[in-house]
Structure formats: structure tokens, C-alpha cells
Amino acid sequence: MKEPIHRKMGFSFVFLMMSLSFFFAFSISGDPGPQVHRAPERAPVPPPVIVPLTLEEIREMIRLNRYNYTVGDTWLSQLSPAEMASLLGYVPPRMDLSHLSEVESDRAPPPPPPSAYDYRSMGMVTPPKDQRNCGSCWCFAGTGMFESRILIEGGPEYDLSEENVLSCNIFNAGCSGGNDFIVTTYLTKYGGSLESCAPYDGTDGTPCADCDIMKRLCGWRIVGSNLDSEDPAKILVVKDALLRFGPVFVSMNASAPGFSLYTGGVFEYWVNGSVNHTVLIVGWDDSLVHSHGTGAWIVKNSWGTSWGENGYFKIAYGSANICEYVSAFTCTAGYDYRETLYYYDEHGWQGSFYSNEYDTWGAVRFVPTENGALERVEFWAVDDMLNYEIYVYDTRSGSSPYTFSGLLSSQSGTVTKAGYYSVELTTKPQITAGDDFIVAVRFNTPNFQYPVPFDDYNPISGQSYSSSDGSTWYNLSQEGHNWDIGIRAVTQQPVSTFADYPGVFSTNSYFVVGNNAYCTDVLGTGKISFGLAAGGVTENPEGRTHTILTTTEHDTGNLIPVGGPAINPVADEFDSIFGITFEYYAGVSFEIFCEGESIYLDLTQYPSEDICIVYLGNESSRNVMLVWGYGWQGSYAGSTFMGDPLTWQTYQDAHMLMLRWTDSNADGLVQMSEITVEVYA
Structure with missing residues (x-):
């Protein structure tokens, strides 16, 4: 089993894939053995049946049925039926989801949607890609949905790596198929990284790449199952999800004759079949005509831009089993090096149990590795109506049964669809490295008797607890139940802001430039020195190049690297630590990314x-301030800005600035009046 080696948040464990048989839900108590509730056995999914009709036979079928789409030779025309079947990689989730509904019970009916809607026209859809001869459609649909969700939330357009999701997921799901549960489990733990770091290979066995994280997924919901219908009410459910959350992940039957040869129009196929492919619905148009009437989804596929309508297709509502399963991403979070995600449910939601039907408490004990504040609690909701209560405790006493005491924080809420949720705590307790804390959640699902999510793959942490009343707690492992409960905790280390600058560089501080630095990088350190002195610093930082900086100075000193990663290895090192990345296309563009924000240079x-980033961070109990731009002008603009207390004091609550310098008087020199702050955080 491969484990990602890129930098990630929180604990990581290597898990072994165990039995494929699955017990969905269990009843437990303190003493007797588990009362097993076995999920209905899922019949093995047969390989897709590809009917090898000729192009002319398909055209005749279209004519006889008065279908409104066209076909022609595509790159898939050359594939054998077996090769075509290998592209269709949707494998249904392990869980029985038959208890879920399509409609949120406590939500008022949505207003009538517009007759047409297309996220492409809003710039909220990234270009179609090509999965090639690999059953990785699930990975492309999930990553594409993640990219769109980031854009909808106001983030930059990322080209994220499908390869890292494909090769590094804990299930070892690759070209043989997968689903959105696998994508969600990966992105909630490790986040998304750039395609340029881990280019798509399209084969099994590709090693995981060590990549910087751009964004992490913090919200996902199952919209519904069995929505593959012409029923207006079911169509409305999907449209409502599109309007609320953006493009949605859907399953369909892509074995339908003619689909692989589609070149345009409204595809339709009305023979019920097994779903085997996943795609991304990006819009709809109620006026599009087909043999059953009007109305079609606008869909992004993953067979390259030479297929279909530049990589897209239109398909009649309910045709080819599209929307048999639908899910949506609802929340993303920028990567923050200060945050740590603690969890033991490495495989995510794999089942659920109760000790008191419909209303059971679950808890997980964590031992933090760093000081900080407990910011958020995250968990899986296994039913469409979940009332939750969160309690954070400081102390565990006894020995199965245990008691928890020292309440640090509590709050409650309700979620109305099964999925993954991140709850920001109103009271954020301080956490001390090495001092354990317990996150307990009361799961109340009035319509489903097995409310507590768990992961049953080995190895098991032994840190999960269950209670029927919230007072007496049993350790699941000690009671013979090898499960890790799906509760997670997000902590954040304290951080310096520009309110602390320049005092944090008053002693044991060093400017660092590259051996081949521009002279303006050195001059820039003088600008910053002036700002430090104006702020009351009496001991000026000493200047170093990256090679004469001693190991002790590097490891313990407060550092101010000036100049970009191309010429300053120390800047490159701390960029990686703080999650600062860039994309460069020679002669075209340069873009800096950090904490979900970006600044672009044409x-x-x-x-x-020119552009510049100024970032004040903490690492190993010392302070580091990075100042660098694309060219010397950007770096010098950042140094000039940080040399003037009247400017940086305006942003005293921030720790990051993204600046743009524009040579408004065309003299080739950097003046303060030409510098603007575009982003601060």
C-alpha cells in the first residue's frame, strides 16, 4: 500500500487493505458482543457490456429513433470492446446508502431555477482533460469538481493533479476504478497539489510525488441516489445542488451504443443499464430538443478536447442513467502550514454503529504534537438528518468504562445531508503539545438507527470511545470492536503578525540573500533595516549570503530571506515550509500562490x-520573513514597502501581503507611490 510522501496535515499511518466483505452497521454495549446488522450484499458489478456496432449501424439507430445527436470517428473508435470497458472506472461505494433521501426534510422548496444555466460562461469550469487508457474517470470528475469549487469560492484557477489522487490514495484505487468517497477521503486529509508537480501518467504503480498543497477539502455531501429520471422533482434536486454548490459529480452508463463516438447534439439512450462512468455536470438547458421532449444536462467528460463538443457533451435528463448517483463539494480551505489535522479514520467513512439506537455518542482521544488552539472539529454524517453536539474535554479517567472531565468547549448544530462537515468552534481551547484532549460528539439521527461513523480497516488506533449517555465511555478496541470513529480535530499554531514586526527581529536576526543575488536584493535589506530601526529595533540584523549563513544561524536565528527562490535557496526552503508556490510559463505569466490566495503577472x-510576496511566519520557535518577487523590481518593491512603518502598520493584523509594482512614470525605478497591496491575510 502506497502512502503519500508529500507534506500533509496531521497524523499518517500505513494501512493494509483487509477483507472486501463489509458489515455496515453494528450495535454495541459495554458488555455483550456486538449485535451485527449486515448490509444487503451488493451483487458483483459486471464488466461494462460494450456493443460493437459500426459507425453506420449507430447512425441508422439514431435515424430510426429520431435522436438528436451526431456521431463520427473519435480516438475511442480504435479501441476494442475490452479496451473501451477499461476506461469506465466507476465503482459504487462500499456502503449501503439506501436509507438516504433525495430531499432535505427541513428545507423549504427551492425557488424555480432558470431555464438554462452554464458555469462555463461564468469562468467557473477548468478545461476538460484526458484520462487516456485508464479507468480514472472518478478521479478526473472529483478533481474537476474541486477545481470548480475553488473558483466559485473566489480562489484562483488551479490545474490540480489527478495523478496524486490516483496513485496516493490509501485504498490503492487506480486505473481499475473508484468513486467520490475515495477522492473525498484523500482531499480532506491531504488536499490538492498542482499538475505541474505530479503530471498525469495514467498507469498504475506511479510513485507519489512530494508536492505542496494548494487547498484542502472541508465539505462534501451526497445529493442523492436514483436521480436518473425524467421526473421534474428529481431534476430539480440536481439543479438545486448545482445552483448552491457548483458542478456536481454524477454517475452514468457510458456503455450506451454511440456514446463513445458522440460528436455533438443531445445524447440519449433510454434502455436502463448499469452505471460505470463518472462525469461532471456543469449546467443545463431546458430548451434542448430530444426524442422524449426537451431538456438536457451540460456535462464535462474526461476523454480529451478532441472528443464530443470540445470535451463536453449534452445529454437528455434521465438518459443513460445519468444522475443515478450525485454528490457535491461544499467547502475548501487554503493550505495553512500552522494547521494540523488529527485523525485516525484513515479510510474515512466505512460504516456506522450504535450503542443506543438513533442517538449514540462517539469520542476520539488525541495527543497533539504542537501547541496551539483547537480551531475546528470535522466528522462524517451518515444520514440526511443529523443533530450533533460537540464537547471537548481535557481529562480521561478510569479504565473502560472511562469518564471525561474538564470541559474546554461545546456547541451544537444540525446538518441535513449525509457527507463530510467541518465545524468551526466558537470557543477555541488552547492545546499543549503532549497533553491529550478528547473530542466527543453526540450523533442523533432520528431517521436512521446507526448514527456513529467508523473506519474498520487495520491497524486500529485504540483511541475511539462510545457511550449511550455521554457519561460512561467504553474504549472500542478494549471491548473487542476494531473501529476508529470518524471524528477529526484541526489545531492551529500561534502566528506572528505585522503588529509584532519589527520587534520579533530585535535579536539573533539575519538577512539572507543568494550568492548570486541582485544588488537590489542587498540594497533591499538596507531598506528593511531602516524600517526596523524606525520601529525601535536597536540591533540591526547581520547580513549573510546563503552559503556563509552558519548551521546554527540557519537553525535557530530569526531570518529575513530577500530575493526569489530561483536565486535564494533559503527562500525556496521556507516557501515549501509555509506553502508558498508559483507557476511560471516563460514569456507568458508568473503567478504566486499562498493560503488559497494568488497574484498574477502578465x-x-x-x-x-512586477509582483511580490511578503510573508511573516513561525518555524521551530523562531520568525522568518520572506520578501521576494518575480524580478528584482518586485523584491525591491517588497523591501521598500517593509521599510516604511506608515505602510506596513496599516496591515498590522496580517501576516502575508501580495504587492504589485507598476512603473507609472516609466523611469525604471521603484517608488513607494507605485506599490499597491492586492492581497493581505
Whole structure:
């Protein structure tokens, strides 16, 4: 089993794939053995049946049925039926989801949607990609949905790596198929990284790449199952999800004759079949005509832009079993090096149990590795109506049964669809490294008797507890139940802000430039020195190049690296630690990314325009402030800005600035009046 080796949040464990048989829900108590509730056995999914009709036979079928789409030779025309079947990689989730409903019971009916809607016209859909001869459609649909959700939340357009999700997921799901549960489990733990770091290979066995995290997934919900219908009410459920959350992940039957050869129009196929492919619905149009009437979904596929309508297709509502299963991403979070995600449910939601039907408490004990504040609690909701109560305790006493005491924080709420949720705590207790804390959640699901989510893959942590009343707690492992409960905790280390600058560089501080630094990088350190002195610092930081900086100075000193990663290895090192990345296309563009924000430079405007990032961070109990831009002008603009207390004091509550310098008087020099702050956090 492969484990990601890129930097990730929280604990990581290597898990072994165990038995494929599955007990969905269990009843437990303190003494007797488990009363097993076995899920209905899922019949093995047969391989897709590809009917090898010729192009002319398909055209005749279209004519006879008066279908409204066209076909032609595509790159899939050359594939054998077996090769075509290998592209269809949707494997249904392990869980029995038959208890879930399509409609949120406590939500008022949504207003009538518009007759047409298309996220492409809003710039909220990234370009279609090509999964090639690999059953990785599930990975492309999930990653594409993640990219769109980031755009909808106001983030930059990322080209995220499908390969890392494909090769590094804990289930070892690859070209043989997967689903959105696997994508969600991966992205909630490890987040998404750039395609440029881990390019798509499209084969099994590709090693995991060590990549920086751009964003992490913090919200996912199951919209519904069995929505593959012409029923207006079911169509409305999918439209409502699209309007609320963005493009949605859906399953369909792609074995339908003619689909692989589709070149345009409204695809339709009305023979019921097994779903075997996943795609991304990005919009709809009620006016599109087909043999059953009007109305079609607009869909992004993963067979390249030479297929279909530049990689997209339109399909009649309910046709080819599209929307048999639908899910949506609802929340993303920028990568923050200060945060740590603690969890033991490495495989996510794999089943659920109760000790008191419909209303059971679950708890997980964590031992933090760093000081900080407990910011959020995250968990899986296994039913469409969940009332939760969160309690954070400081102390565990006894020995199965246990008691928890020292309440640090509590709050409650309700979620109305099964999925993954992140709850920001109103009271954020301080956490001390090495001092354990317990997160307990009361799961109340009025319509489903097995409310507590668990992961039953080995190895098991032994840190999960259950209670029927919230007072007396049993350790699941000690009671013979090898499960890890799906409760997670997100902590955040304390951070310096510009309110602390320049005092944090008053002693044991060093400017660091690259051996081949621009002279303006050195001059920039003088600008910053002036700002430090104006802020009351009496001991000026000493200057170093990256090679004469001693090991002790590097490991313990407060550092101010000036100049970009291309010429300053120390800047490159701390960029990686703080999650600062960039994308460079020679002669075209340069873009800096950090904490879900970005700043873009059109290189046709350089050298009359440049950009810069200033980042104040903490690492190993010392402070580091990075100042660098694309060219020397950007780095010097950042140094000039940080040399003037009247400017940086305006952003005293921030720790990151993204600046743009524009040579407004065309003299080639950097003046303060030409510098603007575009992003701060």
C-alpha cells in the first residue's frame, strides 16, 4: 500500500487493505458482543457490456429513433470492446446508502431555477482533460469538481493533479476504478497539489510525488441516489445542488451504443443499464430538443478536447442513467502550514454503529504534537438528518468504562445531508503539545438507527470511545470492536503578525540573500533595516549570503530571506515550509500562490510591472520573513514597502501581503507611490 510522501496535515499511518466483505452497521454495549446488522450484499458489478456496432449501424439507430445527436470517428473508435470497458472506472461505494433521501426534510422548496444555466460562461469550469487508457474517470470528475469549487469560492484557477489522487490514495484505487468517497477521503486529509508537480501518467504503480498543497477539502455531501429520471422533482434536486454548490459529480452508463463516438447534439439512450462512468455536470438547458421532449444536462467528460463538443457533451435528463448517483463539494480551505489535522479514520467513512439506537455518542482521544488552539472539529454524517453536539474535554479517567472531565468547549448544530462537515468552534481551547484532549460528539439521527461513523480497516488506533449517555465511555478496541470513529480535530499554531514586526527581529536576526543575488536584493535589506530601526529595533540584523549563513544561524536565528527562490535557496526552503508556490510559463505569466490566495503577472508587461510576496511566519520557535518577487523590481518593491512603518502598520493584523509594482512614470525605478497591496491575510 502506497502512502503519500508529500507534506500533509496531521497524523499518517500505513494501512493494509483487509477483507472486501463489509458489515455496515453494528450495535454495541459495554458488555455483550456486538449485535451485527449486515448490509444487503451488493451483487458483483459486471464488466461494462460494450456493443460493437459500426459507425453506420449507430447512425441508422439514431435515424430510426429520431435522436438528436451526431456521431463520427473519435480516438475511442480504435479501441476494442475490452479496451473501451477499461476506461469506465466507476465503482459504487462500499456502503449501503439506501436509507438516504433525495430531499432535505427541513428545507423549504427551492425557488424555480432558470431555464438554462452554464458555469462555463461564468469562468467557473477548468478545461476538460484526458484520462487516456485508464479507468480514472472518478478521479478526473472529483478533481474537476474541486477545481470548480475553488473558483466559485473566489480562489484562483488551479490545474490540480489527478495523478496524486490516483496513485496516493490509501485504498490503492487506480486505473481499475473508484468513486467520490475515495477522492473525498484523500482531499480532506491531504488536499490538492498542482499538475505541474505530479503530471498525469495514467498507469498504475506511479510513485507519489512530494508536492505542496494548494487547498484542502472541508465539505462534501451526497445529493442523492436514483436521480436518473425524467421526473421534474428529481431534476430539480440536481439543479438545486448545482445552483448552491457548483458542478456536481454524477454517475452514468457510458456503455450506451454511440456514446463513445458522440460528436455533438443531445445524447440519449433510454434502455436502463448499469452505471460505470463518472462525469461532471456543469449546467443545463431546458430548451434542448430530444426524442422524449426537451431538456438536457451540460456535462464535462474526461476523454480529451478532441472528443464530443470540445470535451463536453449534452445529454437528455434521465438518459443513460445519468444522475443515478450525485454528490457535491461544499467547502475548501487554503493550505495553512500552522494547521494540523488529527485523525485516525484513515479510510474515512466505512460504516456506522450504535450503542443506543438513533442517538449514540462517539469520542476520539488525541495527543497533539504542537501547541496551539483547537480551531475546528470535522466528522462524517451518515444520514440526511443529523443533530450533533460537540464537547471537548481535557481529562480521561478510569479504565473502560472511562469518564471525561474538564470541559474546554461545546456547541451544537444540525446538518441535513449525509457527507463530510467541518465545524468551526466558537470557543477555541488552547492545546499543549503532549497533553491529550478528547473530542466527543453526540450523533442523533432520528431517521436512521446507526448514527456513529467508523473506519474498520487495520491497524486500529485504540483511541475511539462510545457511550449511550455521554457519561460512561467504553474504549472500542478494549471491548473487542476494531473501529476508529470518524471524528477529526484541526489545531492551529500561534502566528506572528505585522503588529509584532519589527520587534520579533530585535535579536539573533539575519538577512539572507543568494550568492548570486541582485544588488537590489542587498540594497533591499538596507531598506528593511531602516524600517526596523524606525520601529525601535536597536540591533540591526547581520547580513549573510546563503552559503556563509552558519548551521546554527540557519537553525535557530530569526531570518529575513530577500530575493526569489530561483536565486535564494533559503527562500525556496521556507516557501515549501509555509506553502508558498508559483507557476511560471516563460514569456507568458508568473503567478504566486499562498493560503488559497494568488497574484498574477502578465509577463508581456514586465519589466514595467512586477509582483511580490511578503510573508511573516513561525518555524521551530523562531520568525522568518520572506520578501521576494518575480524580478528584482518586485523584491525591491517588497523591501521598500517593509521599510516604511506608515505602510506596513496599516496591515498590522496580517501576516502575508501580495504587492504589485507598476512603473507609472516609466523611469525604471521603484517608488513607494507605485506599490499597491492586492492581497493581505
